[in-house]
Amino acid sequence: MACGDNCTCSQNNSGNQDNSRRDFLLKGLMGGIGVAFLSGCSSNDNTKQESGVKVNVLTHDGKLVTIDKSQVANFKPHISEEDVRKGIPGKKFVMVIDLAKCDGCGKCTKACNKMHYLPSNKEWIEVLEMQDSPEVSPYYFVKPCMHCDNPPCTKVCPVDATFKREDGIVAIDTDRCIGCRFCMAACPYSVRLFNWTEPVKPNIIETTPAAENVFQSKKGCVEKCDFCPHMAREGKLPACVTGCPMNAIWFGDANEDAVTCYDGTTTKLSQLLEDGGAYRFMEELGTEPRVYYLPPVNRTYDAKEIKIEKEGSEK
Amino acid sequence: MEKLNPEIRNQIENELLGTVGRRYRQETFWVIFLGVICIGGTVAWIIQLRKGLGVTAMRDYVSWGLYISLLFFFVGVSLIGALVSCVLRMSGAKWRYPLIRIAEAVTLSAIFFAGFMPILDMGRPERLYFLITNGRIQSPILWDVVAIATYFIGSVIYFYLPLIPDLAIMRDKLTDAPKWRRKLWRWLSMGWEDNLLQRRLLKKAMLILCIVILPVAISVHTISAWLIAFTLRPGWNSTIMGPYFVFGALMAGTAIMILIIAKLRHGYRLEHYLTPKHFNNLAKILLALTAFYLYLNINKYGVPAYKMAKEERAVLEDLFYGKHAFFFWFTQIAGLVIPIVILSFKRFRQSIKWVVAASVMVLLGALINRYLIVVPNMLHPFVPIQHAQHGYATYNPTLIEWAITASSLAGFVLLIILLFKPFPVITMWEVTEEVEKRGEKEIGVENIITHQNIPTHAS
Ligand code: SF4
Ligand code: SF4
Numbered sequence: 163m164a165c166g167d168n169c170t171c172s173q174n175n176s177g178n179q180d181n182s183r184r185d186f187l188l189k190g191l192m193g194g195i196g197v198a199f200l201s202g203c204s205s206n207d208n209t210k211q212e213s214g215v216k217v218n219v220l221t222h223d224g225k226l227v228t229i230d231k232s233q234v235a236n237f238k239p240h241i242s243e244e245d246v247r248k249g250i251p252g253k254k255f256v257m258v259i260d261l262a263k264c265d266g267c268g269k270c271t272k273a274c275n276k277m278h279y280l281p282s283n284k285e286w287i288e289v290l291e292m293q294d295s296p297e298v299s300p301y302y303f304v305k306p307c308m309h310c311d312n313p314p315c316t317k318v319c320p321v322d323a324t325f326k327r328e329d330g331i332v333a334i335d336t337d338r339c340i341g342c343r344f345c346m347a348a349c350p351y352s353v354r355l356f357n358w359t360e361p362v363k364p365n366i367i368e369t370t371p372a373a374e375n376v377f378q379s380k381k382g383c384v385e386k387c388d389f390c391p392h393m394a395r396e397g398k399l400p401a402c403v404t405g406c407p408m409n410a411i412w413f414g415d416a417n418e419d420a421v422t423c424y425d426g427t428t429t430k431l432s433q434l435l436e437d438g439g440a441y442r443f444m445e446e447l448g449t450e451p452r453v454y455y456l457p458p459v460n461r462t463y464d465a466k467e468i469k470i471e472k473e474g475s476e477k
Numbered sequence: 478m479e480k481l482n483p484e485i486r487n488q489i490e491n492e493l494l495g496t497v498g499r500r501y502r503q504e505t506f507w508v509i510f511l512g513v514i515c516i517g518g519t520v521a522w523i524i525q526l527r528k529g530l531g532v533t534a535m536r537d538y539v540s541w542g543l544y545i546s547l548l549f550f551f552v553g554v555s556l557i558g559a560l561v562s563c564v565l566r567m568s569g570a571k572w573r574y575p576l577i578r579i580a581e582a583v584t585l586s587a588i589f590f591a592g593f594m595p596i597l598d599m600g601r602p603e604r605l606y607f608l609i610t611n612g613r614i615q616s617p618i619l620w621d622v623v624a625i626a627t628y629f630i631g632s633v634i635y636f637y638l639p640l641i642p643d644l645a646i647m648r649d650k651l652t653d654a655p656k657w658r659r660k661l662w663r664w665l666s667m668g669w670e671d672n673l674l675q676r677r678l679l680k681k682a683m684l685i686l687c688i689v690i691l692p693v694a695i696s697v698h699t700i701s702a703w704l705i706a707f708t709l710r711p712g713w714n715s716t717i718m719g720p721y722f723v724f725g726a727l728m729a730g731t732a733i734m735i736l737i738i739a740k741l742r743h744g745y746r747l748e749h750y751l752t753p754k755h756f757n758n759l760a761k762i763l764l765a766l767t768a769f770y771l772y773l774n775i776n777k778y779g780v781p782a783y784k785m786a787k788e789e790r791a792v793l794e795d796l797f798y799g800k801h802a803f804f805f806w807f808t809q810i811a812g813l814v815i816p817i818v819i820l821s822f823k824r825f826r827q828s829i830k831w832v833v834a835a836s837v838m839v840l841l842g843a844l845i846n847r848y849l850i851v852v853p854n855m856l857h858p859f860v861p862i863q864h865a866q867h868g869y870a871t872y873n874p875t876l877i878e879w880a881i882t883a884s885s886l887a888g889f890v891l892l893i894i895l896l897f898k899p900f901p902v903i904t905m906w907e908v909t910e911e912v913e914k915r916g917e918k919e920i921g922v923e924n925i926i927t928h929q930n931i932p933t934h935a936s
Contacts, residue, residue, distance in 0.1 A: 341600020
């Protein structure tokens, strides 16, 4: 298969007979022309206009045709409900957050909100000011969903609307969620958000099953950080990682033992964890988070400037 | 004991049947009053359905509020049926006979509303059927659904079984009732002829049901307690939750029972049947339960308060001298300590007024306690609440929430009244049978054999 590691089109060549152009493209991709695949899988801008760049694609009946690149870019492999529930095969996603580097700028939150069309009052990834005791110096603490391996949230869901996938991601199926909010009570990290009112819908059409939608807000359902599975399917980094100019967030695959950060540096995960003296947040709860933290030592910013908000105060 | 004189028996039955379908002015007033509240609540609910849960004050931190507190309250109150018909039965308390139907009516109404509260709280009630089509047995919510449904069905049967002979009496006696009613009674009494075999079968069925329903009743409330005890949150993550809920519930149920028989005693002119003996005995039970509940409270709050572990500290400080301190100390002192003191004195226990006063306090304390179990813990999660938007780090229920809450409570009382209307509130056949067997004193009724100037039902 020429599709490479990051593409899932190989398992998904059934079930999309409904769309002949897609079919054509898919078969073309299966034909194995690398250039077409690359542009198909790595280009995400859904521009309708012709880009002017032509690419060669092999059709399913063996003809080589030249089409505009934008048409290839529009192609998304068909992902079934089952694929979404199983996760991306062979992967085990992890995140490492280097608290020594985080200066609290909040760009990860902004990038995340932009990616997921969230209003500014929702934060899937939160930057908190922490001070463990009055004498020790404060630090910024970045809190996405921990994608726990022993997730208290999925255990209590009565309808399997939130579930753990084989690739480590804890996802939410908003077509299934009944809004009981038991998972919110169960999550010890206060990660989950609820759509109390009708959210503002962006002008996009998504064809993937709900659990891998980019825009996940639905009235009366929960939502939370999803580790950007739609990006991972394309072999790309989540929005927060590519949004963090301090290189404080690393994301990768534990099976490959590799994590990557903003500037593209890829390192060995095990090495990073060992050298950095990594820990997991509230390890004692036994939730087995998939997010590791490197302690805030030798900080690159002035910790004295951090102001700790009084607990429970509102904006 | 010798058989009752048929004439006297006839008079007793006439007296008890006197409440069936009769209109009382005070009662009519209450029905209208509660009905209006229910209509208000329904309107509020429609608004909530249309606009979403955003009309409540629940937000991401306090994601459960009044509705879930009320769920715990109703599930709790529903235990009273099991207490009166099973626990008292097993302990051989004969004075329970006049109370059985009242207790079962309270149970039925409470469990009905307990099943209703989660639907009010759901973000997407239209997906309720997913619980069946996509249900996952590992979630305590599913256990709760199964347990509540089982208990509801069990309670309906337990309400119905002792009703059969009474329905037969009604069928035979109230011959001037409208035809459809008589037809219904005939149908519901299933050919009851009051022979020995039928009585034996009925009693056996009631015994089996009583044995089956007790564990179901306890599991219903224990599972509700597990909804919060199964989380890791400080204050909830505790093994005491099951018994804490069950005994708090029995206590609240007993208090409600006392209040209802106090109302019925005069309202329905049942002074001969609901006597100071019942109040005295229920007061003793209430005393035991409040004292035990205080003990559980000392364990629940005292043990972590001694340690003051980091996570629990914020919740405890909030309760002891923070925002919720007033309510907390109210539930402990006015809701437990003072009633215990009152009920400890024989003199007060024998005065219906004092017993009622103590019950009101216990009930109020129990209601607020449910709120205190849910909300303060949600305001103090592990991760500190920071940068909260306006209204997120506090919980002040909105008018809609209060309206729905009030109407659920009103509906609960209304349903009890409506259950009292079509049937005699006292189980006639059992009471007469037991009076024959053991005499008035043990059953707790007074002067029903000797004193035969039946009061006229002037309303
Ligand atoms: S952090 Fe919370 S929401 Fe995320 S997996 Fe763990 S328990 Fe679930
Ligand atoms: S709110 Fe939705 S996802 Fe959470 S437990 Fe309930 S049904 Fe499951």
